[in-house]
Amino acid sequence: KTSLIIAPSMLSSDFSRTAEEVESINKSGAQWVHLDVMDGMFVPNITFGPKFIKDLRPHSDLVFDTHLMVNEPERYVAHFAQSGSDYITVHAEASVHLHRTLQMIKDSGCKAGVSLIPSSSVTSILPVLDMVDLILIMTVNPGFGGQSLIPSTLEKISELASIREKKGYDYLISVDGGINLSTVGTIARLGADVAVCGSAFFCEQDRFSFVQAMVEHARV
Numbered sequence: 695k696t697s698l699i700i701a702p703s704m705l706s707s708d709f710s711r712t713a714e715e716v717e718s719i720n721k722s723g724a725q726w727v728h729l730d731v732m733d734g735m736f737v738p739n740i741t742f743g744p745k746f747i748k749d750l751r752p753h754s755d756l757v758f759d760t761h762l763m764v765n766e767p768e769r770y771v772a773h774f775a776q777s778g779s780d781y782i783t784v785h786a787e788a789s790v791h792l793h794r795t796l797q798m799i800k801d802s803g804c805k806a807g808v809s810l811i812p813s814s815s816v817t818s819i820l821p822v823l824d825m826v827d828l829i830l831i832m833t834v835n836p837g838f839g840g841q842s843l844i845p846s847t848l849e850k851i852s853e854l855a856s857i858r859e860k861k862g863y864d865y866l867i868s869v870d871g872g873i874n875l876s877t878v879g880t881i882a883r884l885g886a887d888v889a890v891c892g893s894a895f896f897c898e899q900d901r902f903s904f905v906q907a908m909v910e911h912a913r914v
């Protein structure tokens with residue numbers, strides 16, 4: 695198995711210094727940039743839209759991992775594809791015709807991801823597992839950085855890893871919320887491929903050493 699992908703989340707960055715903050719991700723050894731889009735409806739917070747991502751795009755060659763926490767995300771798939779997102783992840787809870795929405799993402803040329811909030815079970819996405827590139831397990835209730843991981847969400851990681859093995863699927867399993875040096879080992883052992891990391895990354899001065907330490911903790 696290849697080493698854990700670290701995806702620092704811009705949510706915890708200083709928005710008044712966006713270019714410098716994304717540059718610190720570029721230099722940290724992380725491979726992805728996680729972009730949390732919130733609409734104030736699906737989640738009780740508002741962040742940024744496609745223009746922010748489009749303006750950020752020339753500042754990084756890393757994979758742009760866009761996490762849409764918005765109702766009816768199908769309305770915005772084309773905008774986020776045009777903004778330079780590589781992955782577009784939508785919530786199963788936010789899109790009635792989830793299969794169509796995921797197909798729309800794939801047709802736009804992006805990789806398609808589906809996410810589950812802590813109270814949703816894997817059962818609800820079984821019918822789309824054969825078409826997704828990524829599954830994003832929320833280990834906190836989405837809306838804010840800096841929350842503690844909810845332990846009952848963890849079994850979904852191993853469940854998805856064993857389904858992948860059994861059925862020969864090839865999605866990545868990403869985990870988002872409360873991931874830091876004390877929790878990363880657990881999620882890696884359960885089968886996570888990607889660790890989203892907001893506050894733990896941005897509170898560090900030495901972000902390069904932090905990313906190295908995260909990957910190191912994931913190996914044991």
Ligand code: DX5
Nearest residue numbers: 703836837839840872892893
């Ligand atoms: C939460 C967002 C996360 C957030 C994680 O709603 O989806 O990506 O940035 O932040 P931490 O790592 O601080 O829990």
Ligand code: ZN
Nearest residue numbers: 730761870890
């Ligand atoms: Zn996120």
